[in-house]
Amino acid sequence: MKFAVKKALSSSGARVGVLEVGICPAPIETPALLLATRKGLPHFISPDLLPSLPSPDSNLLQVSPMHFLEGLSTTTISKLGGLHQMLGLQQHGIAAVPRDSIQCLPESKAATKLGASFETPCGRLLIKPKDYVEMISCMKPNIWASLADEVPAWVSEKRNKTSVDRTLRWLDDCISLYPEAGSIFGAIVGGTNLEERKRCAEEVAKRNVSGYWIGGFGLGEGIDERPALLRAVMDILPDEKPRLTCGLGLPEEILQGIAAGIDLFDSTYIYSLTVGGFALTFSLDNSGEQHSLQSDQIGSDLTKINLRATAYRKDMSPILENCTCYTCKNHTKAYINHLLNVHEMLAQTLLEIHNTHHFLRFFHVIRTAIQDGSFEEFRQAFLESRREHFKGEAIST
Amino acid sequence: MALHFEILGRFNRARAAQLTLPHFVCQTPLFMPVGTQGTIKGLTNNELERIGCQIILGNTYHLALRPTSELLEEAGGLHNFMNWPRAMLTDSGGFQMVSLLHLADITEEGVTFQSPVDGKPMLLTPEESIQIQNRIGADIIMALDDVVRTTITGPRIEEAMYRTLRWIDRCIAAHKRPHDQNLFGIVQGGLDPELRDICVKGLVERNLPGYAIGGLAGGEDKDSFWRVVAQCTAALPEDKPRYVMGVGYPLDIVVCSALGADMYDCVYPTRTARFGTALVPEGVLKLKHRAMADDTRPIDPTCPCMVCKNYTRAYIHCLVTKDAMGSQLLSYHNLYYMMRLSRNLHSSIVEGRFPEFVRDFLRTMFPKGDVPEWVCNAMEVAGIDISSCCAPFPPCQENDSSNELEQLNKVKIEI
Numbered sequence: 054m055k056f057a058v059k060k061a062l063s064s065s066g067a068r069v070g071v072l073e074v075g076i077c078p079a080p081i082e083t084p085a086l087l088l089a090t091r092k093g094l095p096h097f098i099s100p101d102l103l104p105s106l107p108s109p110d111s112n113l114l115q116v117s118p119m120h121f122l123e124g125l126s127t128t129t130i131s132k133l134g135g136l137h138q139m140l141g142l143q144q145h146g147i148a149a150v151p152r153d154s155i156q157c158l159p160e161s162k163a164a165t166k167l168g169a170s171f172e173t174p175c176g177r178l179l180i181k182p183k184d185y186v187e188m189i190s191c192m193k194p195n196i197w198a199s200l201a202d203e204v205p206a207w208v209s210e211k212r213n214k215t216s217v218d219r220t221l222r223w224l225d226d227c228i229s230l231y232p233e234a235g236s237i238f239g240a241i242v243g244g245t246n247l248e249e250r251k252r253c254a255e256e257v258a259k260r261n262v263s264g265y266w267i268g269g270f271g272l273g274e275g276i277d278e279r280p281a282l283l284r285a286v287m288d289i290l291p292d293e294k295p296r297l298t299c300g301l302g303l304p305e306e307i308l309q310g311i312a313a314g315i316d317l318f319d320s321t322y323i324y325s326l327t328v329g330g331f332a333l334t335f336s337l338d339n340s341g342e343q344h345s346l347q348s349d350q351i352g353s354d355l356t357k358i359n360l361r362a363t364a365y366r367k368d369m370s371p372i373l374e375n376c377t378c379y380t381c382k383n384h385t386k387a388y389i390n391h392l393l394n395v396h397e398m399l400a401q402t403l404l405e406i407h408n409t410h411h412f413l414r415f416f417h418v419i420r421t422a423i424q425d426g427s428f429e430e431f432r433q434a435f436l437e438s439r440r441e442h443f444k445g446e447a448i449s450t
Numbered sequence: 451m452a453l454h455f456e457i458l459g460r461f462n463r464a465r466a467a468q469l470t471l472p473h474f475v476c477q478t479p480l481f482m483p484v485g486t487q488g489t490i491k492g493l494t495n496n497e498l499e500r501i502g503c504q505i506i507l508g509n510t511y512h513l514a515l516r517p518t519s520e521l522l523e524e525a526g527g528l529h530n531f532m533n534w535p536r537a538m539l540t541d542s543g544g545f546q547m548v549s550l551l552h553l554a555d556i557t558e559e560g561v562t563f564q565s566p567v568d569g570k571p572m573l574l575t576p577e578e579s580i581q582i583q584n585r586i587g588a589d590i591i592m593a594l595d596d597v598v599r600t601t602i603t604g605p606r607i608e609e610a611m612y613r614t615l616r617w618i619d620r621c622i623a624a625h626k627r628p629h630d631q632n633l634f635g636i637v638q639g640g641l642d643p644e645l646r647d648i649c650v651k652g653l654v655e656r657n658l659p660g661y662a663i664g665g666l667a668g669g670e671d672k673d674s675f676w677r678v679v680a681q682c683t684a685a686l687p688e689d690k691p692r693y694v695m696g697v698g699y700p701l702d703i704v705v706c707s708a709l710g711a712d713m714y715d716c717v718y719p720t721r722t723a724r725f726g727t728a729l730v731p732e733g734v735l736k737l738k739h740r741a742m743a744d745d746t747r748p749i750d751p752t753c754p755c756m757v758c759k760n761y762t763r764a765y766i767h768c769l770v771t772k773d774a775m776g777s778q779l780l781s782y783h784n785l786y787y788m789m790r791l792s793r794n795l796h797s798s799i800v801e802g803r804f805p806e807f808v809r810d811f812l813r814t815m816f817p818k819g820d821v822p823e824w825v826c827n828a829m830e831v832a833g834i835d836i837s838s839c840c841a842p843f844p845p846c847q848e849n850d851s852s853n854e855l856e857q858l859n860k861v862k863i864e865i
Contacts, residue, residue: 091773099778101497101756124768129744133762141760174772366517369525383495383533387525391488391517398492398774 054195054236054263056083056295056316062428066287066314069423072113072295074146074195075137079109083295083316084307084423086416087115087148088409089155089324093140096324097401098409100141105379105406110413113146115319117153118188123175127191135193148238149194151180152203152299154271154321159203161212166219169202182226190231198266198297199224201240206273213244216269217253224260236263238297241286245274250282254289264295267315271300276309283313304335304356304415305439308432311419323412327404330393331357332372333411337418341434343441355439358386360404365390378410379403451659452589453632455691459800462833463683463710466799469691471589472630473529474537476504478691478712479795481703481788482539483720487512488532491720492778493785495534501755501782502789504536505589507715510582511543511574515565519585527587538588539715542579544595544636544664545696556596558613576620580633584626592662593621595636600670607640610665614638615652622656634693636664637682641674650685660691663711667696672824676705680831683710700729700791704811705825707795708804708832719788723780726770729787731814735763737780742767755786805834812839 054074061068070083093116094100103111116136121127133139136147152159156174163170168181185200200223202216220242227237239257243250257265267286270279279301290296295317301310302320310318326333335356336343343355358365358372368390371381380389380403392400422431454470469476483490483498486509490498498506508528513519517531525531529538543561555562560575576594583591594617596610618635625633635653639645653661663682666675679694683706686692693713694706703714719729726738730750736742737749745763757766757779769776798807808829812821819841829836 091775092769094775097774097778099497099775099782100760101500102494121768123772124743125764126743129746129764132746133764139762139765367521367524379494379496385531387517387521388488388531388533391531395487395512395516397487397489398777399489399494401774402492402494402778 131191149197186230238266287314341431343438380407461804519582523585539590577624580624632659662693676828719784757783
């Protein structure tokens with residue numbers, strides 16, 4: 054894995070970088086999105102449809118090793134040559150992160166000094182560093198996060214401190230157990246405690262890692278608490294290594310993370326939208342302005358539309374007129390409305406394609422704004438015009 | 451008449467043909483996947499095209515409920531609504547008489563259903579069915595027939611057969627688009643050769659573009675099944691397509707093709723995929739079995755589909771019945787298998803090697819030579835020598851349909 058910062062803004066922590074990973078056909082520009090997966094493949098987009106997504110933007114996947122604990126032994130995965138072979142995705146970059154924020158959630162109450170605990174569809178699992186490293190060595194991802202003890206925002210100071218101690222110890226275990234591994238990203242936790250965050254960042258920065266996985270977010274902290282915590286961590290970490298985070302999924306949170314200096318994001322946003330029957334429609338205008346489009350959309354909040362709404366029964370237009378995704382080029386809102394109505398799986402496939410496409414384009418627009426030096430303006434315009442809509446609504450009703 | 455049927459090759463009763471429909475030129479024999487509600491579960495149109503689907507089936511009863519035929523008409527027909535560029539066939543809603551019987555009441559006028567969606571009564575008459583199908587706009591539409599289960603005996607079967615003949619005239623009269631939609635009649639009559647004969651003659655008199663053999667594939671014993679198919683294909687006109695409805699298992703399709711049928715439909719390949727079962731030349735492969743968890747071979751080493759080229763049994767095993775992706779990948783493979791079977795049937799007949807194809811097929815499926823007796827009997831009538839596929843001692847086992855299913859399930863792959 055190779056990473057280099059191409060441009061960093063002085064006004065904020067935002068930077069554009071280039072990531073070369075595995076045998077990806079082209080280098081991937083950051084900030085970038087890692088697609089969420091279930092057992093290595095997208096939830097609904099079958100692998101032969103993946104090439105229709107923007108490339109190489111869509112070539113980064115996040116995989117949770119815990120997904121394979123039901124039904125597939127690590128020996129078998131090893132025999133197959135690792136995840137890339139098993140999934141038929143040799144040209145994709147795979148980042149292994151235990152927490153997937155959808156079905157594999159950290160359970161801090163059950164973690165012990167021996168290992169981290171996760172709630173999964175196959176029950177509560179205690180994962181020790183040794184077991185984790187064995188999974189990783191069989192799976193051979195391009196990037197992997199060290200095992201972390203993530204805790205929610207409301208735990209005691211003592212518990213929070215313990216989580217940092219354990220995470221550091223497990224990082225050392227991971228490094229010593231599998232030194233020649235694909236690139237290890239050191240996990241940084243510390244909850245909402247500024248001092249603990251700094252301590253953890255300092256310690257991890259001393260270790261020989263290829264990048265940093267910043268965990269412990271999206272677990273109950275307020276969105277306004279984050280900037281200070283992120284800044285504290287970023288100030289300590291070396292600029293030249295990539296930063297991956299978990300739990301920052303909404304567009305506003307992505308912008309927040311990018312402003313602090315995060316390069317890679319996973320997100321459950323696309324999955325939640327898709328299973329809810331929503332399609333993203335927010336503007337991808339370079340300025341960040343959100344008013345321009347579709348302010349008269351029924352059931353819309355300028356961000357997304359709810360395709361279950363009966364208003365779309367006869368709407369023979371695509372989700373977004375100028376969207377080039379497979380769904381918008383081939384199907385109408387009326388068809389998707391019908392599919393949702395009759396509980397057909399194809400609805401989720403078509404929505405996941407569109408939502409992924411749209412969100413990847415969002416990242417592209419952000420990268421352009423950073424390159425042009427207009428990222429802060431972009432971010433302001435985006436946030437304000439989204440809030441405007443709600444302000445307007447509150448006054449009129 | 452809005453189709454053209456040209457026979458390109460034969461072997462005794464079997465034929466390979468080119469069927470030209472308003473939306474697509476098809477090769478028969480062919481299998482039609484069922485897309486009941488305007489979609490083949492989990493697969494996109496471009497995947498279906500890549501697999502080689504030529505005609506897909508939509509269901510009048512379900513589509514009339516949601517999204518309604520009026521909406522489909524407004525959208526320019528189901529082709530437009532789904533954006534499916536190839537051919538389509540709609541069922542009349544008749545099958546639901548059998549499958550949803552506890553909700554239906556059948557009279558001379560038509561069938562009254564209790565809608566499973568909102569409980570309101572819905573009357574499906576021959577006129578209404580044809581009207582709905584005219585609005586949906588498929589290349590082939592089916593007459594509303596009075597369907598009874600073949601496991602039923604008694605006067606109901608005769609009543610249903612005669613009613614079907616009376617209803618075909620009502621369907622013909624109601625059909626507003628004979629220039630771009632082909633109305634197929636459906637032969638009923640249960641398992642009674644006399645009734646079947648009367649029905650065939652009656653339908654042929656009406657000079658329809660194509661004919662279906664209905665009322666089968668409902669649990670009758672296989673021996674009766676093939677005899678009805680054989681009788682009908684012998685009596686139906688040579689120069690028009692013959693569609694055996696609800697068939698089905700690959701073995702049944704091979705037998706019916708040998709007997710002179712051209713078109714088939716069934717939910718089996720996609721439904722069995724959702725239960726974790728893959729179709730393979732040897733029979734079926736149950737990917738849920740523990741043994742599959744360590745099996746690093748592809749589902750079918752001879753299959754060139756995307757799933758078999760990229761994935762192993764072990765990986766599919768960990769997906770099936772748990773994740774949507776498992777259903778999608780298996781449905782993809784199973785439909786590919788059916789399309790490949792269709793292509794092989796067509797090309798082997800055209801290229802003059804149909805008997806060899808049949809023998810190969812049977813040898814692979816019955817490596818111990820235990821070809822079911824009904825297949826042996828059918829092949830004799832079809833004029834295909836399969837003695838080399840059957841074990842000399844003991845003689846071919848007699849099997850009824852439930853045994854045969856068991857047999858299919860028991861076939862393990864031991865390569």
